[in-house]
Amino acid sequence: MxxxxxxxxxxxxxxxxxxxxxxxxxxxxxxxxxxxxxxxxxxxxxxxxxxxxxxxxxxxxxxxxxxxxxxxxxxxxxxxxxxxxxxxxxxxxxxxxxxxxxxxxxxxxxxxxxxxxxxxxxxxxxxxxGKPFFWGIWKHEQYFAKPGWVDYLDAPLFFNSIENALEVATQKLAQIFYLLEIHGNLEELSETPSILRSLIENSSCMNYDGEKKQLTIQYLPDREAQALNEMLRKKVFEIKKIELEEVESISHWVYEQT
Structure with a gap:
C-alpha cells in the first residue's frame, strides 16, 4: 500500500x-x-x-x-x-x-x-x-443535547492515530461526563448490572434513582468515567474515523481563538 x-x-x-x-x-x-x-x-x-x-x-x-x-x-x-x-x-x-x-x-x-x-x-x-484519515471523539445523541464530535469552538478535535484520540479522550472524560443524566434501569444500561451497581455505590460522584430510573453524574474522575463508559451498552463516547475531506475544510484559525 x-x-x-x-x-x-x-x-x-x-x-x-x-x-x-x-x-x-x-x-x-x-x-x-x-x-x-x-x-x-x-x-x-x-x-x-x-x-x-x-x-x-x-x-x-x-x-x-x-x-x-x-x-x-x-x-x-x-x-x-x-x-x-x-x-x-x-x-x-x-x-x-x-x-x-x-x-x-x-x-x-x-x-x-x-x-x-x-x-x-x-x-x-x-x-x-494509503489515503489519510483521522480519528475523533464522538458523543452519542442518546446522552447529549448537542451530540457529535468533541470540538473546540465547533471545530472537531481530530487526531492522526487512534492512540492519540484515546489519550486525549481520557484527559477529557471528566468534562464529557459532567452533570450527565443517563436514563434506564441497570439491566437496560449494562450487560453487567451488578458490577455497574457496585461502581455507582462506591462512587461519591454518581447517584442512581431507582424510581426515576435515572443515573446522575457529577464531576466524575477520569478513571471512573472510563470504567463507566466501558460498562454501558450504549457508550457515552467512542473513537470514530474522520475522513480527510471533512477536516480539509476546517480553518486552522479556529483552533487558535480564545
Missing part, C-alpha cells in the same frame, strides 16, 4: 503569559511523496521562524521554569552554531528578550536542529498508509 503524508499546523493559545501548545490544528498540505513533504515542511517552518518572536513561546518566555532546560540547551547549541547567545538568565529563569528572532536564510539542517533542540515547531508531518 502506498504511503501518504500530511502536514498539519500546530495551534497555540495565549494564556496572558505566553503561547502554549493547544492541539494539532488544520491540514496544511497532503503529499504522496515523502521527500516533497519534508521539503514543504522545512519551507513552512522557515517562513514561520523568520516572523515569530521567540519570547512569546512558553520555553523562552520566562513565565515559568518548566522551559529552563530546553532554553539552556538551545542556547548552548545556538552559541556553538551561530557564535552568540540567544537566551538570557535571571533569578526567575531562562528567557528570550522581547524582539528575539531566529536568523534569516537558515539552512535546512539548521531548521531540523532548531525543531529538535529548541522544541520550536509550527507544523508537524504525519505518515499514513
Amino acid at each position: 502506498e504511503k501518504s503524508f500530511v502536514i498539519r499546523q500546530i495551534a497555540y493559545l495565549y494564556d496572558d503569559e505566553c503561547l502554549r501548545f493547544h492541539t494539532l490544528g488544520g491540514v496544511k498540505q497532503v503529499f504522496s511523496n515523502e521527500e516533497e513533504a519534508k521539503k514543504a515542511l522545512i519551507q513552512l517552518e522557515r517562513a514561520a521562524f523568520e516572523k515569530f518572536d521567540l519570547s512569546d513561546l512558553e520555553q523562552f518566555s520566562g513565565c515559568g521554569r518548566r522551559g529552563d532546560m530546553t532554553a539552556n540547551v538551545f542556547n548552548q547549541y545556538f552559541q556553538k552554531r551561530f557564535g552568540k547567545e540567544i537566551v538570557k538568565t535571571s533569578q526567575y529563569g531562562a528567557y528570550c528578550e522581547r524582539g528575539t528572532y531566529l536568523p534569516k536564510n537558515l539552512k535546512d539542517e539548521d531548521i531540523l536542529d532548531i525543531r529538535e533542540i529548541g522544541k520550536i515547531k509550527f507544523y508537524e508531518l504525519a505518515e499514513f498508509q
Whole structure:
C-alpha cells in the first residue's frame, strides 16, 4: 500500500503569559511523496521562524521554569552554531528578550536542529498508509443535547492515530461526563448490572434513582468515567474515523481563538 503524508499546523493559545501548545490544528498540505513533504515542511517552518518572536513561546518566555532546560540547551547549541547567545538568565529563569528572532536564510539542517533542540515547531508531518484519515471523539445523541464530535469552538478535535484520540479522550472524560443524566434501569444500561451497581455505590460522584430510573453524574474522575463508559451498552463516547475531506475544510484559525 502506498504511503501518504500530511502536514498539519500546530495551534497555540495565549494564556496572558505566553503561547502554549493547544492541539494539532488544520491540514496544511497532503503529499504522496515523502521527500516533497519534508521539503514543504522545512519551507513552512522557515517562513514561520523568520516572523515569530521567540519570547512569546512558553520555553523562552520566562513565565515559568518548566522551559529552563530546553532554553539552556538551545542556547548552548545556538552559541556553538551561530557564535552568540540567544537566551538570557535571571533569578526567575531562562528567557528570550522581547524582539528575539531566529536568523534569516537558515539552512535546512539548521531548521531540523532548531525543531529538535529548541522544541520550536509550527507544523508537524504525519505518515499514513494509503489515503489519510483521522480519528475523533464522538458523543452519542442518546446522552447529549448537542451530540457529535468533541470540538473546540465547533471545530472537531481530530487526531492522526487512534492512540492519540484515546489519550486525549481520557484527559477529557471528566468534562464529557459532567452533570450527565443517563436514563434506564441497570439491566437496560449494562450487560453487567451488578458490577455497574457496585461502581455507582462506591462512587461519591454518581447517584442512581431507582424510581426515576435515572443515573446522575457529577464531576466524575477520569478513571471512573472510563470504567463507566466501558460498562454501558450504549457508550457515552467512542473513537470514530474522520475522513480527510471533512477536516480539509476546517480553518486552522479556529483552533487558535480564545
